[in-house]
Amino acid sequence: MTASTQVLSALLCDPDAATQMAGPLLRSLDLTGRDPLAWVTDPDMRESIVAGFVDLPDWGTP
Structure with a gap:
């Protein structure tokens, strides 16, 4: 298989x-896009997520 x-x-x-x-x-x-979650407020982290360097699981809002 x-x-x-x-x-x-x-x-x-x-x-x-x-x-x-x-x-x-x-x-x-x-x-699809890599939109950062609303609770991610650090601008550098948001840029890393959009660029695909960081992939956060979809846990929802903490």
């Missing part, structure tokens, strides 16, 4: 996994 087949199989078996992986996958392929 190839890696892509394993990933597809996992995504089809677990809809929650597909939802969790969609955002990071689209961002890693540069298909």
Whole structure:
């Protein structure tokens, strides 16, 4: 079984996994923007997020 087949199989078996992986996958392929979360206030950190150097999980607002 190839890696892509394993990933597809996992995504089809677990809809929650597909939802969790969609955002990071689209961002890693540069298909969506990397908007910093509202609670990130440090300008240097915000620039690093937009540039793709830092990838924060989508935890929501703390």
